[in-house]
Amino acid sequence: MRAFGVAAALLAAATGWGQTSARDLMLRSLQKNGQVRCVLIQTYVVTDGRTGPVRLKLEMDGEGRSRRTVLQPIRMEGNVWIDDGRRWGALSPDQKRLLIQPSPSRSRLDPKLRMALIDKNYTLSLVGPSTIAGRKTTTILAQPKDEDLAARRFFIDPENGLILQSEVGDLKGKMDKTIETHLVSFPKRLDPSIFQIPEGDDGLEVVKTDWPKRLRDPSKATPLVGFAPRLKPDLPSGFIITEVHLVGNEDAAFLAVRLTDGLALVTVYQWDTDKKLTNLPSRRGHGVDGEGVCYYAVGDVSSDMRRRLAEAFLRLGPPAKARIGEGFAFTVPTPEPPAKVGGRRGNRR
Amino acid sequence: MNCRCAQNLLSAYVDGELAGVEMLRLREHLGVCPACREEVEALRAMKRLLSRSPQVEPPAGFEDRLAAIVLTSDATRHRPGTPIWRLALTTSLAAATIVFVLLQVMRPSPASNGARTAPADVAFDVQSDQSYMATSDPFGGQAPVMPVSQK
Numbered sequence: 447m448r449a450f451g452v453a454a455a456l457l458a459a460a461t462g463w464g465q466t467s468a469r470d471l472m473l474r475s476l477q478k479n480g481q482v483r484c485v486l487i488q489t490y491v492v493t494d495g496r497t498g499p500v501r502l503k504l505e506m507d508g509e510g511r512s513r514r515t516v517l518q519p520i521r522m523e524g525n526v527w528i529d530d531g532r533r534w535g536a537l538s539p540d541q542k543r544l545l546i547q548p549s550p551s552r553s554r555l556d557p558k559l560r561m562a563l564i565d566k567n568y569t570l571s572l573v574g575p576s577t578i579a580g581r582k583t584t585t586i587l588a589q590p591k592d593e594d595l596a597a598r599r600f601f602i603d604p605e606n607g608l609i610l611q612s613e614v615g616d617l618k619g620k621m622d623k624t625i626e627t628h629l630v631s632f633p634k635r636l637d638p639s640i641f642q643i644p645e646g647d648d649g650l651e652v653v654k655t656d657w658p659k660r661l662r663d664p665s666k667a668t669p670l671v672g673f674a675p676r677l678k679p680d681l682p683s684g685f686i687i688t689e690v691h692l693v694g695n696e697d698a699a700f701l702a703v704r705l706t707d708g709l710a711l712v713t714v715y716q717w718d719t720d721k722k723l724t725n726l727p728s729r730r731g732h733g734v735d736g737e738g739v740c741y742y743a744v745g746d747v748s749s750d751m752r753r754r755l756a757e758a759f760l761r762l763g764p765p766a767k768a769r770i771g772e773g774f775a776f777t778v779p780t781p782e783p784p785a786k787v788g789g790r791r792g793n794r795r
Numbered sequence: 796m797n798c799r800c801a802q803n804l805l806s807a808y809v810d811g812e813l814a815g816v817e818m819l820r821l822r823e824h825l826g827v828c829p830a831c832r833e834e835v836e837a838l839r840a841m842k843r844l845l846s847r848s849p850q851v852e853p854p855a856g857f858e859d860r861l862a863a864i865v866l867t868s869d870a871t872r873h874r875p876g877t878p879i880w881r882l883a884l885t886t887s888l889a890a891a892t893i894v895f896v897l898l899q900v901m902r903p904s905p906a907s908n909g910a911r912t913a914p915a916d917v918a919f920d921v922q923s924d925q926s927y928m929a930t931s932d933p934f935g936g937q938a939p940v941m942p943v944s945q946k
Contacts, residue, residue, distance in 0.1 A: 479933040489799070498798040498830030514930065518802060519830070521837040527930055534927065545923070550931040600934070609933055658924060694920045702924055711932055715921055744925060 468570035468586045469561070471602055476557035478607035483508035483636065486608075487517070487629040491622070501628075510551060511641040528643050535643035537650075546643060546654045553660070555688055555706065563708030567591055567684035568598075576601055578610040579627045588709060592683040594751055597621070598709055603630075614746070624746070658691035658702060667692055670699040672718030673739050674766040679758035683707055683751065705745070705755060712745030712755055720767070737764035796824040801831045809838045 486504045501518035510531040516522045526537040529549050536545045564570070568588040576583050583601040590597060597615035602608065610630065613621040645652050661667055664675040670692065677687060684707045691702040693715070700717035719740050734741050734756045741759045743752040801824045807813050808821050825832050 476933060498828070498834070499802065512930070519834045519837070520841070521833060527926070529930060534930070536923075536926065547927060550927050553928070554931045598934075612934060658927070691924075693924050694917075698917075698920075700917065700920075704928075709934055711928065711934075713924070713928065715917075715924075717917060742921070744921065 468572045469565070471572075471584055471604060471607070472564065472570060472586055472588075472600070473557060473561045475600070475602050475607035475609055476560055479554070479557075480506060480510050480512065480551065481508055482506060482606045482608055483632060484606075484608065485629075485631045485633060485636075486610075486627055489623075489626045489628065491624050491626075505636055505640060507636050507638070507641060513640050528641060530641050530643060533643060535645070537644065541651075542649055543651045543653065544643070544645060544647075546645060546652065547658075548656055553689060553691075553704070560706070560708055563684070563686065563706060564588070565708075567595070567707045568709065573599070578603075579630045581610060581630055583610055590683075590707075594748075594754075595683050595707060595710070596748065655695065657695060658693045661690045661692060664690045664701070667699070667701065668766075670696070671701055671716070672721055672767060673716075675701055675703075675716065676759070676762040676765050677703065679762055681705065681758050682754045685712065685755060703759075710745060710747045710751075712743055712747055712752065714756055714759060715742040715744070716740065716759065717742075718767070734760050736760040738767060739765055796820045798824075798828060798831055801825070801828065802834065805831065805835055805838055809835060809842060 484504075484506055487501065488504060489499050489501045491499050498519060500516060500522065503515045503517055505513045505515075510529075512527075512529045514527040516525040524539045526535075526539075528535045528537070529551060531551065532549055534547045534549045536547075537543075568590055571587050571589070573585045573587045576585050578601050581603050584604045586600045586602060588598045588600070597619075599611075599613040599615075599621055600609050601611035603610055608630070609625065610627040611623065612625040613623050615621050644650070664677055667690075668674045675690065677690060681687070685705045686707075687703055688706055689704045691704065692699050693702045694700050698721065700715055703714045703716065705712045705714065717740055719735060719738055734753070736759075741756040743756040745752065745755075747755075801821055804813060804817065804821050808818065813821060825835060
């Protein structure tokens with residue numbers, strides 16, 4: 447039996463069959479993202495050093511709407527994130543606060559672009575079937591071509607492309623779970639009202655914002671962030687910049703430069719250290735100061751990789767600071783029109 | 796011991812029900828894990844709240860009405876051996892406890908309600924942005940975490 451397995455692996459390697467199948471499944475999973483009506487109970491491992499595992503109930507209607515409800519830990523229980531395909535609401539019952547933003551699905555990377563990056567930076571292979579939460583899954587191993595990146599393993603339901611388990615390799619080659627699925631169900635129908643953002647609820651402080659804003663021309667952000675963004679760094683390990691966003695608000699804006707190598711997502715936040723910004727982040731990510739601008743990298747990569755990504759911007763040298771008064775001429779670009787979801791969304795609410 | 800194991804034992808630990816090696820391992824974990832320590836404090840706070848709760852008398856006729864509903868429900872038909880009074884009592888106690896806990900949990904604390912008024916809170920904005928971005932990634936390297944203002 448073992449000899450048969452080795453022979454099959456050799457045959458797969460020789461013909462490239464394993465590579466093609468793993469790639470096809472990965473691409474299908476990316477393309478089907480958000481298009482499966484399902485309810486999942488999942489545990490996410492948060493690596494910020496203080497949150498620990500978070501258990502969520504994830505409900506998706508298959509038409510781009512989703513609802514995530516925290517089940518554990520108890521101090522976060524009841525926090526809800528709703529994406530109605532057009533807007534995104536983060537409800538904290540403890541703080542009695544509802545934050546409404548544009549749907550992050552607008553920032554979703556094109557699956558083919560993402561797949562091209564995965565092809566460039568990883569070698570994919572099938573490593574055998576498995577069973578997760580009662581569903582048969584196919585396991586894909588993504589081995590990085592650059593040794594500074596982590597290996598990743600995905601357990602994908604081949605019937606619908608759902609990723610039911612995700613693992614990342616540590617420095618010693620051991621795989622740690624980042625997502626674990628405990629229960630999966632595929633209801634015929636989900637009550638549409640669960641995807642409605644409860645902005646009319648009594649006693650809620652509702653904060654609406656159209657931030658983060660995607661910048662088509664980052665140089666126009668200079669007056670608002672206080673420095674001229676420099677965005678052509680020599681990024682390590684095949685990372686590329688996918689988007690640049692303005693985050694914060696009009697009074698205290700800073701940049702969020704989104705990077706990916708195909709699998710890992712990293713944001714390098716950049717802010718003017720001369721601005722009197724408060725409560726600077728300290729525990730998560732990696733920050734480097736460079737002559738008036740702080741570069742702070744956050745993402746699902748090693749701390750060493752975060753440091754290297756932040757320093758890639760630092761090496762570009764000190765950016766030009768904005769002149770006094772420039773801010774008055776600034777206009778924020780119009781956001782992209784909302785992504786079309788399901789074709790009937792406009793009449794529902 | 797990792798966080799996942801610890802989370803399953805925290806309630807028993809707070810109630811003093813753990814013993815021996817299990818308790819020692821959990822204590823060791825709590826010594827190095829701020830997240831689980833915070834969870835223990837949240838559990839203790841909830842138990843303190845529950846212990847201070849006043850006894851609430853149900854309105855007149857509540858038990859009769861509840862028993863009548865239970866008698867006609869499908870669940871009762873499947874369990875003919877269960878005495879109705881016990882089912883009714885258990886259900887009413889459970890309902891009262893859930894309502895009480897929900898009321899306590901959802902009551903805003905003066906410190907946190909509408910706290911974020913100052914504009915320049917980078918840590919809050921970064922965490923908020925990370926939660927926002929995490930939900931669009933099928934590979935899910937990051938979980939959404941509700942940010943808490945330091946203001």
